[in-house]
Amino acid sequence: MTGRKPLSGAAWADAPDGRRILPAPVDTASSRYYGDVAQYFAAKAERMTGRGNQARTDADYSLEALLSAFSAPLGLTLDARNTSALAALMSQCREALLQNATDLAAASDFRKRPYVQLGETAFAGTDSPLSSSYPSVESEIGWGLALILTQVAPNRANDILQLGYRMGQSGIITGQHWATDITAARILASCMVARLNADPKIRSLLDAARQEYDSMAVDNP
Numbered sequence: 001m002t003g004r005k006p007l008s009g010a011a012w013a014d015a016p017d018g019r020r021i022l023p024a025p026v027d028t029a030s031s032r033y034y035g036d037v038a039q040y041f042a043a044k045a046e047r048m049t050g051r052g053n054q055a056r057t058d059a060d061y062s063l064e065a066l067l068s069a070f071s072a073p074l075g076l077t078l079d080a081r082n083t084s085a086l087a088a089l090m091s092q093c094r095e096a097l098l099q100n101a102t103d104l105a106a107a108s109d110f111r112k113r114p115y116v117q118l119g120e121t122a123f124a125g126t127d128s129p130l131s132s133s134y135p136s137v138e139s140e141i142g143w144g145l146a147l148i149l150t151q152v153a154p155n156r157a158n159d160i161l162q163l164g165y166r167m168g169q170s171g172i173i174t175g176q177h178w179a180t181d182i183t184a185a186r187i188l189a190s191c192m193v194a195r196l197n198a199d200p201k202i203r204s205l206l207d208a209a210r211q212e213y214d215s216m217a218v219d220n221p
Contacts, residue, residue: 016191018104025111025134026180036178043172055170056124073159085212089205101140105132115175124174135185136177142167144189
């Protein structure tokens with residue numbers, strides 16, 4: 001998008017523009033909308049289960065929550081002090097992914113959140129009911145960080161990607177996002193990660209994070 005505010009010293013004017021890559025959000029007159037509704041009610045049945053409790057936790061996409069979430073698949077306890085390089089990488093990428101998703105939300109047609117559209121109560125999440133459901137910010141951040149972190153710890157790629165995928169699905173369970181919003185967010189995240197990998201500052205952060213991980217991981221050869 002043109003006119004984008006520089007992010008943390010980097011120029012993101014050439015970040016992927018979701019309006020040129022993705023279709024518009026699904027309209028209620030589309031047959032795809034009924035698929036979204038069916039998935040909403042199927043996922044709603046999981047709310048009072050352990051998976052529902054996990055979805056509530058996944059609704060928090062602050063840096064602190066993300067460091068905690070990705071600790072298990074990485075096999076490390078991530079925090080700003082003891083894993084400063086990993087935290088710096090995640091912070092910069094989270095900020096870029098967040099901006100990319102919110103830019104698209106502001107520029108695209110507004111889409112009501114599922115619980116708002118269906119006249120129900122929100123199960124979890126802090127996003128405003130007046131903000132657009134499309135695309136899923138949480139999904140772009142979760143999937144994007146998973147793709148980034150597999151480059152840091154390729155030996156743990158399956159666990160990392162499983163978590164990134166779960167974060168997106170959690171948005172359906174909480175009723176914050178439609179399934180098609182989450183699919184769009186994952187595509188946009190993949191585009192944004194490709195852009196991040198071309199940025200010298202991000203590459204430098206990646207190198208530092210790899211060195212830190214390699215020095216601390218107990219299951220490395």
